Amino acid sequence: xxxxxxxxxxxxxxxxxxxxxxxxxxxxxxxxxxxxxxxxxxxxxxxxxxxxxxxxxxxxxxxxxxxxxxxxxxxxxxxxxxxxxxxxxxxxxxxxxxxxxxxxxxxxxxxxxxxxxxxxxxxxxxxxxxxxxxxxxxxxxx
Numbered sequence: 144x145x146x147x148x149x150x151x152x153x154x155x156x157x158x159x160x161x162x163x164x165x166x167x168x169x170x171x172x173x174x175x176x177x178x179x180x181x182x183x184x185x186x187x188x189x190x191x192x193x194x195x196x197x198x199x200x201x202x203x204x205x206x207x208x209x210x211x212x213x214x215x216x217x218x219x220x221x222x223x224x225x226x227x228x229x230x231x232x233x234x235x236x237x238x239x240x241x242x243x244x245x246x247x248x249x250x251x252x253x254x255x256x257x258x259x260x261x262x263x264x265x266x267x268x269x270x271x272x273x274x275x276x277x278x279x280x281x282x283x284x285x
Contacts, residue, residue, distance in 0.1 A: 144182050144183070144184055144261070144262070145182065145183055145184070145185070145186055145192045146180050146181065146182045146192065147180070147181050147191070147192040147193055147195060147198065148178055148179065148180045148181075149178075149179050149181075149195060149198045149199045149202055150176060150177065150178050150179070151176075151177050151179075151199065151202050151203055151206055152174060152175060152176045152177060152206075153174075153175055153177065153206040153207075153209050153210040153211075154172065154173070154174045154175075154210060154211055155172065155173055155175075155209055155210070155211075155212055155213070155214050155225075156170060156171070156172045156173075156212070156213040156214070156215070157170070157171070157173070157213065157214040157215055157225045158170045158171065158215055159224045159225075159226070160224060161224065164224075170213075170215070173227075173269060175227070175230070175267045175268060175269060176267075176268040177202065177206060177234065177265065177266070177267055177268075178264075178265070178266040178268070179198065179202050179234075179238065179263070179264075179265055180263065180264040180265075180266075180278075181193050181198060181247075181260055181262075181263055182260070182261055182262040182263065182264075183259045183260050183261050183262075184259075184261055185259070187258070187259060192260075193247055193248075193257060193260060194247070194248070194257075197246075197247055197248075197257075198247060201238070201241050201246050201247060202238065204241075205234060205237045205238055205241065206234070208237070209230075209233075209234075226275070227267045227269055227273075227274070227275040228275040228277070230267055231265045231266065231267045231275050231276050231277040232265075232277040234265045234267070235263060235265040235277045235278070235279065238263060238265065239263065239281055239282070242257055242260060242263075242281060243281075243282060245257065247260065260281050261280060261281060262278065262279065262280050262281060263278065263279065263281055264276055264277070264278035265277055265278070
Protein backbone atom coordinates (compact mmCIF):
# COMPACT_ATOMS: atom_id res chain seq x y z
CA UNK A 144 0.00 0.00 0.00
CA UNK A 145 1.35 3.42 -1.00
CA UNK A 146 0.69 6.42 1.23
CA UNK A 147 1.02 10.19 1.14
CA UNK A 148 0.69 12.38 4.23
CA UNK A 149 -0.18 16.07 4.37
CA UNK A 150 -0.26 18.18 7.52
CA UNK A 151 -2.08 21.27 8.75
CA UNK A 152 -3.42 22.61 12.05
CA UNK A 153 -6.48 24.21 13.61
CA UNK A 154 -7.41 25.84 16.92
CA UNK A 155 -10.65 25.38 18.84
CA UNK A 156 -12.28 26.03 22.19
CA UNK A 157 -14.50 23.47 23.92
CA UNK A 158 -15.41 21.85 27.21
CA UNK A 159 -16.28 18.31 28.24
CA UNK A 160 -19.04 16.70 30.28
CA UNK A 161 -18.14 13.93 32.71
CA UNK A 162 -16.01 13.46 35.79
CA UNK A 163 -13.40 11.52 33.82
CA UNK A 164 -12.31 14.80 32.20
CA UNK A 165 -11.40 16.55 35.47
CA UNK A 166 -10.42 20.18 34.87
CA UNK A 167 -11.04 19.80 31.11
CA UNK A 168 -14.74 20.02 31.94
CA UNK A 169 -14.18 23.77 31.99
CA UNK A 170 -13.82 25.75 28.78
CA UNK A 171 -10.34 25.40 27.35
CA UNK A 172 -8.52 25.75 24.07
CA UNK A 173 -6.68 23.23 21.95
CA UNK A 174 -4.40 23.49 18.95
CA UNK A 175 -4.29 20.32 16.88
CA UNK A 176 -1.71 19.34 14.31
CA UNK A 177 -3.56 17.19 11.78
CA UNK A 178 -1.93 14.46 9.71
CA UNK A 179 -3.99 13.22 6.79
CA UNK A 180 -2.70 10.00 5.22
CA UNK A 181 -4.16 8.86 1.91
CA UNK A 182 -3.48 5.34 0.67
CA UNK A 183 -3.83 3.37 -2.56
CA UNK A 184 -2.65 -0.06 -3.69
CA UNK A 185 -1.01 1.12 -6.93
CA UNK A 186 0.38 4.43 -8.08
CA UNK A 187 -1.57 6.32 -10.73
CA UNK A 188 -0.34 6.90 -14.28
CA UNK A 189 1.80 9.83 -13.06
CA UNK A 190 3.46 7.68 -10.41
CA UNK A 191 1.78 9.34 -7.41
CA UNK A 192 -0.82 8.55 -4.76
CA UNK A 193 -2.59 11.92 -4.99
CA UNK A 194 -1.81 15.53 -5.86
CA UNK A 195 -0.22 16.72 -2.60
CA UNK A 196 -1.09 20.36 -3.26
CA UNK A 197 -4.74 19.54 -3.86
CA UNK A 198 -4.90 17.27 -0.80
CA UNK A 199 -3.40 20.09 1.29
CA UNK A 200 -5.93 22.58 -0.07
CA UNK A 201 -8.95 20.35 0.60
CA UNK A 202 -7.73 19.51 4.12
CA UNK A 203 -7.29 23.23 4.83
CA UNK A 204 -10.86 23.88 3.64
CA UNK A 205 -12.25 21.12 5.89
CA UNK A 206 -10.32 22.41 8.89
CA UNK A 207 -11.45 26.00 8.21
CA UNK A 208 -14.98 24.89 9.18
CA UNK A 209 -13.67 24.23 12.72
CA UNK A 210 -10.79 26.69 13.07
CA UNK A 211 -11.15 29.41 15.72
CA UNK A 212 -14.58 28.08 16.70
CA UNK A 213 -16.08 27.25 20.07
CA UNK A 214 -17.27 23.71 19.37
CA UNK A 215 -19.74 23.93 22.27
CA UNK A 216 -21.68 26.51 20.22
CA UNK A 217 -21.89 24.45 17.02
CA UNK A 218 -25.31 22.77 16.62
CA UNK A 219 -23.86 19.61 15.02
CA UNK A 220 -21.87 18.93 18.21
CA UNK A 221 -24.64 19.68 20.74
CA UNK A 222 -24.56 17.21 23.62
CA UNK A 223 -21.35 15.55 22.40
CA UNK A 224 -17.91 15.50 23.93
CA UNK A 225 -15.68 16.79 21.14
CA UNK A 226 -12.72 14.69 22.22
CA UNK A 227 -9.65 14.29 20.05
CA UNK A 228 -10.87 10.85 19.00
CA UNK A 229 -14.31 12.22 18.11
CA UNK A 230 -12.81 15.07 16.06
CA UNK A 231 -10.54 12.66 14.17
CA UNK A 232 -13.67 10.85 12.96
CA UNK A 233 -15.44 14.12 12.08
CA UNK A 234 -12.50 15.19 9.91
CA UNK A 235 -12.25 11.69 8.39
CA UNK A 236 -15.93 11.77 7.42
CA UNK A 237 -15.72 15.29 5.99
CA UNK A 238 -12.62 14.44 3.95
CA UNK A 239 -14.22 11.19 2.75
CA UNK A 240 -17.24 13.18 1.54
CA UNK A 241 -14.98 15.59 -0.33
CA UNK A 242 -13.10 12.69 -1.93
CA UNK A 243 -16.39 11.03 -2.91
CA UNK A 244 -17.51 14.34 -4.44
CA UNK A 245 -14.42 14.27 -6.68
CA UNK A 246 -12.57 17.12 -4.97
CA UNK A 247 -9.31 15.17 -5.25
CA UNK A 248 -10.24 13.96 -8.73
CA UNK A 249 -12.50 11.24 -10.07
CA UNK A 250 -12.20 8.28 -12.39
CA UNK A 251 -14.25 10.20 -14.94
CA UNK A 252 -11.30 12.55 -15.47
CA UNK A 253 -8.26 11.03 -17.21
CA UNK A 254 -5.12 11.40 -15.11
CA UNK A 255 -7.19 12.24 -12.05
CA UNK A 256 -5.19 11.59 -8.91
CA UNK A 257 -8.11 11.05 -6.52
CA UNK A 258 -9.32 7.97 -8.36
CA UNK A 259 -8.12 4.78 -6.77
CA UNK A 260 -7.75 6.03 -3.20
CA UNK A 261 -8.56 3.07 -0.94
CA UNK A 262 -7.90 4.09 2.66
CA UNK A 263 -7.40 7.15 4.80
CA UNK A 264 -6.07 7.91 8.25
CA UNK A 265 -6.63 11.13 10.17
CA UNK A 266 -4.44 11.75 13.23
CA UNK A 267 -4.92 14.72 15.56
CA UNK A 268 -1.83 15.54 17.58
CA UNK A 269 -2.70 17.32 20.83
CA UNK A 270 0.96 17.64 21.76
CA UNK A 271 4.30 16.01 21.08
CA UNK A 272 3.33 13.14 23.42
CA UNK A 273 -0.40 12.56 22.81
CA UNK A 274 -2.56 12.02 19.73
CA UNK A 275 -5.59 10.13 18.52
CA UNK A 276 -6.59 8.89 15.09
CA UNK A 277 -9.32 7.33 12.99
CA UNK A 278 -8.69 5.29 9.87
CA UNK A 279 -10.75 3.26 7.48
CA UNK A 280 -11.53 2.27 3.95
CA UNK A 281 -12.86 4.80 1.48
CA UNK A 282 -15.91 3.93 -0.62
CA UNK A 283 -15.22 2.94 -4.20
CA UNK A 284 -15.33 5.94 -6.54
CA UNK A 285 -17.26 6.02 -9.76
